[in-house]
Amino acid sequence: xxxxEEQAKIQEQFKARMDENELxxxxxxxxxxxxxxTYIESGFKESHSPRGRIALMKAVVDGLFEPDDDFERSLDxxxxxxxxxxxxxSGVNYGxxxxxxxxxxxxxxxxxxxxxVVRKTVFEGLFPHQNRMRSLTGLLGFxxxxxxxxxxxxxxxxxxxxxxxxxxxxxxPKVPTxxxxxxxxxxxxxxxxxxxxxxxxxxxxxxxxxxxTNDATMKLLQLAGCEIVNPPSQTCCGALHGHSGxxxxxxxxxxxxxxxxxxxxxxxxxxxxxxxxxxxxxxDHLLKDDVEWKDRAxxxxxxxxxxxxxxxxxxxxxxxxxxxxxxxxxxxxxxxLKNVMKTESAPRILLQSIQGVKYQEMKDAGRCxxxxxxxxxxxSESSMVMLDYKMTQxxxxxxxxxxxxxxxCLLQMQLGIEKEGLSSKMRGVHIVxxxxxxxxxx
Amino acid sequence: MLSNEVKQKLIxxxxxxxxxxxxTERLVYSYDATPNFQSLPDAVVSPRNTIEVxxxxxxxxxxxxxxxxxxxxxNLCAGTCPTQGGIVLLFKHMNKILEIDxxxxxxxxxxxxxxxxxxxxxxxxxLFYPPDPSSMKISTIGGNINENSGGLRGLKYGVTRDYVIAxxxxxxxxxxxxxxxKLAKDVAGYDLTRLLVGSEGTLGIITEATLKLIPIPExxxxxxxHYHDLAAAAKSVSKIIANKIIPATLEFLDQPxxxxxxxxARIGLPTDVEAVLLIEQDGPLEVVExxxxxxxxxxxxxxxxxxxxxxxxxxADALRTARRAALSAVARLAPTTILEDATVPRSEIANMVKAxxxxxxxxxxxxxxxxxxxxxxxxxxxxxxxxxxxEMERVEKAFAEIFEKAIELGGTITGEHGVGEMKAPYxxxxxxxxxxxxxxxxxxxxxxxxxxxPGKVFAKETRKRVVVAR
Ligand SMILES: Cc1cc2nc3c(=O)[nH]c(=O)nc-3n(C[C@H](O)[C@H](O)[C@H](O)COP(=O)(O)OP(=O)(O)OC[C@H]3O[C@@H](n4cnc5c(N)ncnc54)[C@H](O)[C@@H]3O)c2cc1C
Ligand code: SF4
Ligand code: SF4
Numbered sequence: 001x002x003x004x005e006e007q008a009k010i011q012e013q014f015k016a017r018m019d020e021n022e023l024x025x026x027x028x029x030x031x032x033x034x035x036x037x038t039y040i041e042s043g044f045k046e047s048h049s050p051r052g053r054i055a056l057m058k059a060v061v062d063g064l065f066e067p068d069d070d071f072e073r074s075l076d077x078x079x080x081x082x083x084x085x086x087x088x089x090s091g092v093n094y095g096x097x098x099x100x101x102x103x104x105x106x107x108x109x110x111x112x113x114x115x116x117v118v119r120k121t122v123f124e125g126l127f128p129h130q131n132r133m134r135s136l137t138g139l140l141g142f143x144x145x146x147x148x149x150x151x152x153x154x155x156x157x158x159x160x161x162x163x164x165x166x167x168x169x170x171x172x173p174k175v176p177t178x179x180x181x182x183x184x185x186x187x188x189x190x191x192x193x194x195x196x197x198x199x200x201x202x203x204x205x206x207x208x209x210x211x212x213t214n215d216a217t218m219k220l221l222q223l224a225g226c227e228i229v230n231p232p233s234q235t236c237c238g239a240l241h242g243h244s245g246x247x248x249x250x251x252x253x254x255x256x257x258x259x260x261x262x263x264x265x266x267x268x269x270x271x272x273x274x275x276x277x278x279x280x281x282x283x284d285h286l287l288k289d290d291v292e293w294k295d296r297a298x299x300x301x302x303x304x305x306x307x308x309x310x311x312x313x314x315x316x317x318x319x320x321x322x323x324x325x326x327x328x329x330x331x332x333x334x335x336x337l338k339n340v341m342k343t344e345s346a347p348r349i350l351l352q353s354i355q356g357v358k359y360q361e362m363k364d365a366g367r368c369x370x371x372x373x374x375x376x377x378x379x380s381e382s383s384m385v386m387l388d389y390k391m392t393q394x395x396x397x398x399x400x401x402x403x404x405x406x407x408x409c410l411l412q413m414q415l416g417i418e419k420e421g422l423s424s425k426m427r428g429v430h431i432v433x434x435x436x437x438x439x440x441x442x
Numbered sequence: 443m444l445s446n447e448v449k450q451k452l453i454x455x456x457x458x459x460x461x462x463x464x465x466t467e468r469l470v471y472s473y474d475a476t477p478n479f480q481s482l483p484d485a486v487v488s489p490r491n492t493i494e495v496x497x498x499x500x501x502x503x504x505x506x507x508x509x510x511x512x513x514x515x516x517n518l519c520a521g522t523c524p525t526q527g528g529i530v531l532l533f534k535h536m537n538k539i540l541e542i543d544x545x546x547x548x549x550x551x552x553x554x555x556x557x558x559x560x561x562x563x564x565x566x567x568x569l570f571y572p573p574d575p576s577s578m579k580i581s582t583i584g585g586n587i588n589e590n591s592g593g594l595r596g597l598k599y600g601v602t603r604d605y606v607i608a609x610x611x612x613x614x615x616x617x618x619x620x621x622x623x624k625l626a627k628d629v630a631g632y633d634l635t636r637l638l639v640g641s642e643g644t645l646g647i648i649t650e651a652t653l654k655l656i657p658i659p660e661x662x663x664x665x666x667x668h669y670h671d672l673a674a675a676a677k678s679v680s681k682i683i684a685n686k687i688i689p690a691t692l693e694f695l696d697q698p699x700x701x702x703x704x705x706x707a708r709i710g711l712p713t714d715v716e717a718v719l720l721i722e723q724d725g726p727l728e729v730v731e732x733x734x735x736x737x738x739x740x741x742x743x744x745x746x747x748x749x750x751x752x753x754x755x756x757x758a759d760a761l762r763t764a765r766r767a768a769l770s771a772v773a774r775l776a777p778t779t780i781l782e783d784a785t786v787p788r789s790e791i792a793n794m795v796k797a798x799x800x801x802x803x804x805x806x807x808x809x810x811x812x813x814x815x816x817x818x819x820x821x822x823x824x825x826x827x828x829x830x831x832x833e834m835e836r837v838e839k840a841f842a843e844i845f846e847k848a849i850e851l852g853g854t855i856t857g858e859h860g861v862g863e864m865k866a867p868y869x870x871x872x873x874x875x876x877x878x879x880x881x882x883x884x885x886x887x888x889x890x891x892x893x894x895x896p897g898k899v900f901a902k903e904t905r906k907r908v909v910v911a912r
Contacts, residue, residue: 024777028475029770030580044534052470070466089770
């Protein structure tokens with residue numbers, strides 16, 4: 001429940017902080033509606049559509065309307081997938097509006113005690129600290145290796161958790177050891193003729209839980225002729241904070257990253273997680289009102305590139321032989337990679353150049369899988385509806401591998417596979433891991 | 443506000459789930475695509491079938507509650523803005539294709555069906571439904587019928603009206619009527635089908651429609667012609683038609699429109715030319731090839747700088763999609779976009795383009811012009827800011843002059859977007875007092891309590907005509 005005082009404060013902040021021109025930029029043509037997963041899944045409710053959400057935000061700014069619980073519900077259920085943006089002819093930056101609105105609501109609302117503790121631990125205590133991320137992941141590793149996992153499963157401890165969290169636990173990757181996580185390479189040479197010098201944004205989750213994927217990324221970059229620097233002072237991108245109404249922490253993280261990368265003299269900063277990349281590429285927007293940082297942010301964002309883009313740009317798939325045993329594969333877009341970084345064809349080009357495999361595009365590959373940051377935990381019911389739709393499309397392709405380009409999507413796909421009881425015949429895999437397999441066989 | 447009694451009865455008809463009156467739910471149905479119109483309904487009701495529609499209408503008629511039928515709310519005339527309150531009626535449950543009849547070449551649908559879904563479904567069977575408003579990926583058939591919408595293929599194939607052959611409608615007293623049939627000819631009484639088409643939800647509620655289909659044309663070719671001179675582009679349009687060629691599509695975009703559309707679509711549209719024509723011909727391959735060649739020659743004679751024929755269907759589709767985005771893309775330029783829909787006889791298109799430019803100049807406005815040139819239907823669209831009252835006054839004056847000019851050239855104030863509440867004050871300019879009286883008599887006969895979309899089409903007051911100095 002939002003109290004009356006909270007509503008008044010939120011309203012006041014909306015008036016002061018929401019970008020009125022951006023709100024007015026929506027001419028209400030409705031062209032975004034067919035692309036919005038929540039509009040479709042809600043049975044075509046305007047209040048769960050981008051046009052409706054923008055109108056609601058505008059009504060709060062105009063003082064037509066107090067931000068009540070229904071209003072918050074409408075924003076909470078938004079996946080933040082930003083599928084409404086590339087299809088908007090007026091170029092409305094919906095994601096920015098949402099982020100600002102969520103930040104205002106969060107800043108002006110007292111969360112219940114447990115919610116407060118969780119938020120504080122996650123957003124301040126965990127994600128900004130690589131060492132703590134390592135030990136958390138370490139704990140998970142201990143849990144998996146020690147037999148505790150088997151024990152917990154036996155006593156149905158996990159049965160106490162919401163259904164999808166319990167399944168989620170099953171699909172977490174086998175985590176690396178503390179030692180592996182600490183000894184990260186800071187510099188790697190190009191293999192063969194050097195074409196670029198690049199920096200690698202390793203990401204907090206990627207460099208712990210998905211360490212192997214990061215190793216594969218670096219290997220591919222080396223093979224593609226890139227010399228790699230991996231500055232140890234880089235930190236979490238801040239996406240989770242930004243999307244959950246913790247904007248000021250996100251800004252701090254952004255500054256640390258900009259500083260970490262700015263003197264490296266590299267051509268590009270490479271990412272392998274759509275969610276992180278999309279947030280990094282908008283640091284200039286995040287820091288637009290900060291005179292000291294905005295130009296530095298702009299220079300930073302101009303260098304951000306997804307791994308698949310650079311591989312295609314240097315012709316990796318033409319130079320290196322890629323081959324895998326016969327199988328059908330399909331690709332699930334990462335929403336932010338597609339809608340914000342505009343990387344859509346590069347991953348497909350790479351996958352289609354693997355010999356031996358049949359690439360089968362799935363229907364609505366660009367529609368959100370329901371992972372959406374921590375949406376699948378907070379809004380698990382809605383998330384599972386999205387996932388069920390996705391799995392139906394996956395099944396129709398007859399694929400045995402679902403390729404993704406973002407850790408959140410990957411986990412969600414694995415969750416889908418597990419839920420459908422398909423784990424013996426289907427797997428979820430990050431594109432770089434699959435490409436490295438194809439290099440090894442090729 | 444609805445009385446508790448009415449509210450409860452509505453819930454009894456549609457169930458709790460399909461009735462909403464929270465502030466949030468009312469707010470999101472308080473607008474359509476028309477700028478500067480917003481007004482909250484008292485409730486939002488989503489019937490599941492014709493019987494429920496009829497019960498709702500009876501109830502509202504009895505209690506004199508206004509009903510605003512609403513498709514996807516993409517109309518541009520404030521046609522679904524509930525300016526008199528009442529209930530908004532949604533057709534989200536009534537969105538099915540009921541039958542595709544391949545023997546009679548008809549399709550029967552419910553009003554909430556999305557236009558593009560219809561087009562795709564019949565094309566899968568080798569059939570063709572030509573009316574394709576630019577908003578087709580979200581507009582509904584109910585909305586198309588009630589606005590009598592046109593599209594990119596109007597020149598050769600006509601508009602929605604030309605494809606509606608039978609309707610099922612609930613009248614304001616709750617009566618259910620069926621008009622027309624799957625018939626090539628039918629003169630049994632007044633043509634109520636045609637009366638209901640374009641009636642903007644003011645005469646009744648369409649609950650089912652049977653639409654005529656035609657075989658899908660065998661081949662199609664698309665071309666983009668560039669001009670350094672607006673007048674030359676406009677003249678080409680008249681000349682193509684005068685040469686007895688009727689292309690399927692003949693669209694016009696001026697330079698400011700091209701710039702914003704390219705900004706969105708990024709498909710390499712030219713932004714350094716004054717105007718382009720997007721031309722398409724379909725039919726048997728030999729005819730298409732012959733026509734396209736002839737059209738290219740005509741355009742070149744009229745000083746076209748270049749003629750480019752799309753190399754593939756993908757390229758052609760990108761061009762069409764870009765054209766469809768034009769209106770929303772203009773919204774990039776300024777906070778408010780006000781578009782008009784004046785239409786003149788095809789032969790007058792060059793004069794109309796010239797007049798629009800002079801008027802823009804005179805009032806110092808930013809106006810992008812694009813539209814269905816082959817239909818004589820242009821959409822001068824003003825990028826402005828509704829917060830700037832001084833400029834808004836100039837915009838209003840400019841549009842009044844554009845209307846005046848269109849009527850003088852033998853045209854009309856709206857070709858396809860409808861009158862709604864927005865253009866109601868100008869309707870008399872076109873129809874004269876007697877025309878309005880005849881229409882009001884029809885409205886009165888159908889809807890004596892004025893519950894169906896009140897405030898639309900007929901204005902309380904007619905705008906004073908501007909005196910255009912010539
Ligand atoms: C970007 C853009 C491009 C456009 N391009 C075109 C174009 O190329 N050509 C064109 O003609 N128009 C165009 N339009 C205008 C608009 O899209 C059309 O008028 C369309 O037909 C409206 O469909 P809708 O489903 O949104 O109807 P709505 O806007 O919801 O309703 C339109 C009218 O129909 C009535 N109505 C809806 N359903 C029913 C029903 N079942 N029974 C009775 N009355 C009903 C409403 O009361 C209202 O008066 C465009 C609009 C936009 C925003
Ligand atoms: S497509 Fe853009 S302008 Fe149109 S309704 Fe959606 S956000 Fe608004
Ligand atoms: S971000 Fe995704 S869920 Fe949210 S309004 Fe846009 S398309 Fe819909």
